[in-house]
Amino acid sequence: MSPAVLKTGGEMQMDEIDWIARWKQIVEKRESLTSGHADPGYWDRRASSYARSTQHHATPLAKRLEWVTAIEPSDGMRSHIPPRENMTVIASTWEDADVAPADLVICSHVMYGVADPVPFLEKMEKAARERVFVMMRETDLPHPAAEIRRRLLGGLGARLPRFSELFMLLLQVGVAPDVDFIRYPIMTRYTSMEEALADSRALFGQGWDEEGARAIMEELLKRDGTDLVFDGGVALSGVAHWKPRTS
16 A cells, blocks of 8 residues: 655645546456446346345344435345335435435445445435445455456456555545454355356456356355355455544
8 A cells, every 4th residue: 555644734645646546447447347346237137146145234234223224226136125114225326316314324345336436435424424334345356256267367357446445545535534344254155057157257257268167166166955155265344434524
């Protein structure tokens, strides 16, 4: 990470790297290969697999909070959010959503495909009365597509933005967030080899080899009851949180 110079009065000046431009470059380079993370259609197709592997964050939050408003652009993902009396689900991206102010505004694993992060973050701050939370992975994408690309092409290809880059970007725009890190296992579940291949094909990008990918996938997936499971290892994610400057 680039060093920062701390001026008197608390102003951070980033002398060497424009982290906003770097972020945009990383996202656009990734999108030139595959639009998976930014495409609601991808999440429509993956929704059933995702639901077998984990749950939407809105559900456990609704069990602990007075009211939750969930923003979800994917029809498929919304279908797996169980209805609750204290939850509103809005079919929209965050950028297009019309939301009322809330005490807490939480963004979990969303910003990987956001090419213009500053307006995204500013909208979160404007909506939050008490605290903004943004969670992103620091480790590489824990997905079979990444391992297939490494074995077929000798590298991981264009990557997603990382938490450390989010942190430096926040410093650049004048936010010095508190930071916490968490580690957790990643297990991706599929009902069939065809579902696993379709999921990986969407995230792989250029150079996909169906026969070679199938052979590698057969090595990667382990049977667990009726599911085929990919063990993505332990992911490291960071959570940046701060009091909104607009409050």
